[in-house]
Amino acid sequence: MLDAFLTSGLYGVVLVTGLALLLHLQLGLVRIANFGVAGFFGLGMYVFGVLYVQVDWPFGEPWQFFVCAIAATIASGLAGILVGWLIADLDTDGVLVSTLGFATVVAILATTQADLTGGAEGLGGLSFPFDIGKTKENEFLWLLITAAVVVAILAYVWQVHRTPYGRLLIGIGGNEPLARSLGKASYRTKIWLFCVASAGMGLLGAMNAVMVRFLDPANIGIDITLAAMVGLILGGTARAWGAVVGVLLTVGLFDIVIQFYLPLPKDWYNQAIPVLREAVFGLTLIVVLLFRPLGVLGDMRRDRLLRKLHGK
Amino acid sequence: MSDAARTATLEVEGLRSGYHGVTVLKGLDFAVGNEIFAVLGANGAGKTTLLATLARLIPLMAGSIRFQGVDVSSVPPYETARRGIGYVPQESGTFPKLTVLENLRVGGMIGRRSVAERIDEVLALFPALKPLQRQPAGTLSGGESRMVACGRALMQDPTVLLLDEPTAGLSPLYVDMFFDKVKEIHETRGVAIVLAEQNATKALQVSDRVMVLSLGEAYTVVDAAELTTQQLKEGYRI
Amino acid sequence: MDFVTQSVVIGMTEYAPLVLAAIGFALLYRLTGLINVAYAETLTLGAYFGVWLNTSFGLDFYAVLVPVGILSGLLSVATYLAVFRPAHRRNVGALEMIIISFGLSIFLRYGLQFVFGYPVRYFDVPPPDTVVVLGVGVGSFRILAIVSVAVLSLVLYLFIQRTSYGLKVRALASDEALAKVSGIHPLVVTLLIWFIAGVAGGLAGAFLGVGSAVAPLLGWRQFLFILLVVLVGGSWGLGGVIVAGVVAGIAVAAMTLQFGQVLYAQLILIIAFIVILKIRGTRLTETAKV
Numbered sequence: 001m002l003d004a005f006l007t008s009g010l011y012g013v014v015l016v017t018g019l020a021l022l023l024h025l026q027l028g029l030v031r032i033a034n035f036g037v038a039g040f041f042g043l044g045m046y047v048f049g050v051l052y053v054q055v056d057w058p059f060g061e062p063w064q065f066f067v068c069a070i071a072a073t074i075a076s077g078l079a080g081i082l083v084g085w086l087i088a089d090l091d092t093d094g095v096l097v098s099t100l101g102f103a104t105v106v107a108i109l110a111t112t113q114a115d116l117t118g119g120a121e122g123l124g125g126l127s128f129p130f131d132i133g134k135t136k137e138n139e140f141l142w143l144l145i146t147a148a149v150v151v152a153i154l155a156y157v158w159q160v161h162r163t164p165y166g167r168l169l170i171g172i173g174g175n176e177p178l179a180r181s182l183g184k185a186s187y188r189t190k191i192w193l194f195c196v197a198s199a200g201m202g203l204l205g206a207m208n209a210v211m212v213r214f215l216d217p218a219n220i221g222i223d224i225t226l227a228a229m230v231g232l233i234l235g236g237t238a239r240a241w242g243a244v245v246g247v248l249l250t251v252g253l254f255d256i257v258i259q260f261y262l263p264l265p266k267d268w269y270n271q272a273i274p275v276l277r278e279a280v281f282g283l284t285l286i287v288v289l290l291f292r293p294l295g296v297l298g299d300m301r302r303d304r305l306l307r308k309l310h311g312k
Numbered sequence: 313m314s315d316a317a318r319t320a321t322l323e324v325e326g327l328r329s330g331y332h333g334v335t336v337l338k339g340l341d342f343a344v345g346n347e348i349f350a351v352l353g354a355n356g357a358g359k360t361t362l363l364a365t366l367a368r369l370i371p372l373m374a375g376s377i378r379f380q381g382v383d384v385s386s387v388p389p390y391e392t393a394r395r396g397i398g399y400v401p402q403e404s405g406t407f408p409k410l411t412v413l414e415n416l417r418v419g420g421m422i423g424r425r426s427v428a429e430r431i432d433e434v435l436a437l438f439p440a441l442k443p444l445q446r447q448p449a450g451t452l453s454g455g456e457s458r459m460v461a462c463g464r465a466l467m468q469d470p471t472v473l474l475l476d477e478p479t480a481g482l483s484p485l486y487v488d489m490f491f492d493k494v495k496e497i498h499e500t501r502g503v504a505i506v507l508a509e510q511n512a513t514k515a516l517q518v519s520d521r522v523m524v525l526s527l528g529e530a531y532t533v534v535d536a537a538e539l540t541t542q543q544l545k546e547g548y549r550i
Numbered sequence: 551m552d553f554v555t556q557s558v559v560i561g562m563t564e565y566a567p568l569v570l571a572a573i574g575f576a577l578l579y580r581l582t583g584l585i586n587v588a589y590a591e592t593l594t595l596g597a598y599f600g601v602w603l604n605t606s607f608g609l610d611f612y613a614v615l616v617p618v619g620i621l622s623g624l625l626s627v628a629t630y631l632a633v634f635r636p637a638h639r640r641n642v643g644a645l646e647m648i649i650i651s652f653g654l655s656i657f658l659r660y661g662l663q664f665v666f667g668y669p670v671r672y673f674d675v676p677p678p679d680t681v682v683v684l685g686v687g688v689g690s691f692r693i694l695a696i697v698s699v700a701v702l703s704l705v706l707y708l709f710i711q712r713t714s715y716g717l718k719v720r721a722l723a724s725d726e727a728l729a730k731v732s733g734i735h736p737l738v739v740t741l742l743i744w745f746i747a748g749v750a751g752g753l754a755g756a757f758l759g760v761g762s763a764v765a766p767l768l769g770w771r772q773f774l775f776i777l778l779v780v781l782v783g784g785s786w787g788l789g790g791v792i793v794a795g796v797v798a799g800i801a802v803a804a805m806t807l808q809f810g811q812v813l814y815a816q817l818i819l820i821i822a823f824i825v826i827l828k829i830r831g832t833r834l835t836e837t838a839k840v
């Protein structure tokens with residue numbers, strides 16, 4: 001069994017990897033910069049939490065979890081359709097303002113609807129859908145289950161890469177007018193993509209609600225979006241594995257290696273490390289996009305193809 | 313006109329340039345004196361590339377450009393503009409969001425002569441622009457915007473004016489008018505003119521000397537009167 | 551006292567600094583095509599510069615404004631030289647540019663916090679006198695803010711539209727290559743644009759800060775509002791930005807009075823502006839198709 005802190009560090013890595021993989025579909029393939037990851041994630045988290053705590057369900061666990069998690073996924077998926085429709089014909093500036101606006105709306109609602117969400121004080125009363133003993137053990141099992149969900153997301157992304165649908169996404173990202181002129185319904189594709197990716201983010205939000213068991217609006221700030229984006233960009237937006245590698249190198253470095261294996265003064269952990277973490281993430285975005293825009297993995301597929309074409 | 317080289321304003325030696333590793337101009341040598349110097353050549357021969365290189369918008373790969381005896385091969389365009397090279401590009405020669413008058417004023421920021429005086433001269437040269445002064449250049453017709461582009465460059469009081477196909481796509485009446493203006497500019501203001509053209513017949517009528525570009529190489533440089541149809545055809549690879 | 555006048559007075563005075571910030575942001579956006587998320591940090595740092603000058607040197611708020619403007623302008627120029635100019639030279643695309651500016655915003659916000667501790671600070675100023683405008687009491691700093699915004703907007707407008715530097719700025723924004731061959735030194739003019747934008751942002755930050763606390767999130771909290779105002783109003787030039795900003799400010803003030811909850815007002819504003827963008831976006835592409 002793992003140390004409780006290590007479990008939560010690993011949980012952060014797994015969760016952000018999932019978000020980064022979903023963001024990869026939008027930013028990496030279709031080249032839509034979704035700055036509202038925290039919004040979809042937060043919507044799933046709060047829909048789950050509110051349904052779980054405020055509704056008197058006639059059945060017990062694990063059904064209560066499943067029903068609430070499915071509702072959260074659907075809610076985020078629907079929000080994804082709405083935002084996808086909003087941004088389908090907007091340029092990058094419009095996408096920035098709409099997705100950022102959506103995330104802000106979710107955060108505002110989480111604060112104002114205090115009778116449902118607990119507002120700024122937060123919402124407690126959540127629990128695991130199972131009980132195998134101590135909290136530590138429950139958390140560890142939940143880490144494994146969430147990891148399984150993220151592996152499923154990875155498999156889905158992998159699959160997308162190898163299908164015509166994936167090539168259509170890349171085509172729209174590369175040259176949307178061309179894709180449209182070839183008769184591809186680029187708007188509908190974008191909306192559907194937003195629906196799926198957002199539903200996935202909502203599901204991860206619900207999973208996270210179980211893990212933290214206490215929801216407050218500070219959990220759904222821009223730092224979630226930042227973590228997913230920096231992981232994806234550092235790893236490389238062009239490859240499915242980029243998100244995984246990048247999140248390990250960023251969130252993994254800070255939330256596991258630095259937290260547990262570096263002999264830093266104790267008082268650093270409360271204040272200095274979280275601030276440093278964000279600063280380094282910001283700097284990473286700048287440096288990678290300036291000097292290695294394809295991330296550490298680069299565009300390996302094209303390299304391989306070129307090597308094949310031009311001999312060794 | 314072999315004395316052109318002695319009084320040359322522009323001297324080009326071994327000039328190579330192009331885009332991102334693609335060499336378009338493969339070693340050009342010529343000199344332009346106080347004359348109208350026509351650059352002829354088929355589509356894609358490299359006329360635009362040559363003029364943009366002379367205007368210092370495209371970096372040289374090799375060779376040198378001397379302007380009034382000074383090497384300007386690595387001088388930035390805003391500096392050569394100040395020293396007297398005026399450039400009218402083939403496309404987008406005007407600032408579309410600025411009015412006609414403002415376009416002219418931008419050119420007038422170089423040099424010390426009174427701007428109002430220079431504007432009057434340009435409007436006298438192109439009277440058609442007079443009623444259009446407050447109109448944004450982006451809303452002008454093709455011919456009108458060529459006049460604005462030309463006027464903007466003239467406002468700089470250039471010693472050499474680089475004109476890239478000033479009459480492409482214009483109606484025949486306009487074309488004649490424009491070539492007359494080119495001659496007038498050269499004769500009354502003493503501005504040397506490098507004129508890139510598709511339209512060989514018209515260009516030969518006004519120019520003193522001509523260079524035929526063929527796939528980025530100078531097929532020939534001769535006096536305009538001496539160019540034979542045979543040379544022209546071979547230069548154009550017909 | 552009547553609801554409308556109250557909304558108008560509160561909206562105009564409270565949101566005047568944001569209108570100023572939006573003007574600076576719009577200038578950068580229209581002239582360089584860049585959505586600069588890190589502009590939020592210009593506001594924050596402007597406020598911190600102000601507090602620093604005010605508390606360390608005992609300068610009063612009015613005396614602080616000039617150095618704050620200069621320092622913020624220089625900061626803005628520095629971000630251009632350190633980040634955006636290299637990015638521009640590497641031909642970074644529009645999408646990557648936004649992410650870079652987002653990264654810069656985060657880096658500045660937390661990097662400076664890491665180094666300096668970035669605590670919440672307050673201006674050391676006497677409590678503002680209350681001036682009664684149309685029957686509504688308004689703090690004197692707010693009056694100063696609205697006067698400065700009006701004056702600065704006018705000065706900026708005249709500078710851009712009437713001076714030869716303004717002409718250079720507009721020419722460069724219109725066509726960079728042509729501006730170069732017309733003898734315009736692009737670096738000098740671009741630095742000028744960034745400086746002016748920085749001045750506007752820093753002063754806006756100082757005005758926001760003197761009205762409340764100066765905290766690391768001061769600029770970021772206002773960023774979405776600024777972005778919405780500029781995207782919605784910007785297609786009608788700086789005048790459009792001012793009108794959109796003033797209307798939005800009055801609307802938020804009115805809704806806050808109505809609901810007693812500023813968050814609801816912001817919520818409705820965000821939704822309304824995004825809907826406007828959506829409607830206009832669709833119409834634009836359709837007319838473009840014809």
Ligand SMILES: Nc1ncnc2c1ncn2[C@@H]1O[C@H](COP(=O)(O)OP(=O)(O)OP(=O)(O)O)[C@@H](O)[C@H]1O
Pocket residue numbers: 331334336353354355356357358359360361362402510
């Ligand atoms: N931006 C560019 N990048 C790469 N190649 C270019 C670029 N511009 C032009 N070329 C190539 O350089 C060659 C010369 O082009 P250039 O525009 O100089 O020809 P031109 O003589 O002006 O033709 P035209 O009479 O059609 O204007 C062409 O083969 C063209 O494809």
Ligand SMILES: [Mg+2]
Pocket residue numbers: 359360361402476477
């Ligand atoms: Mg050409």
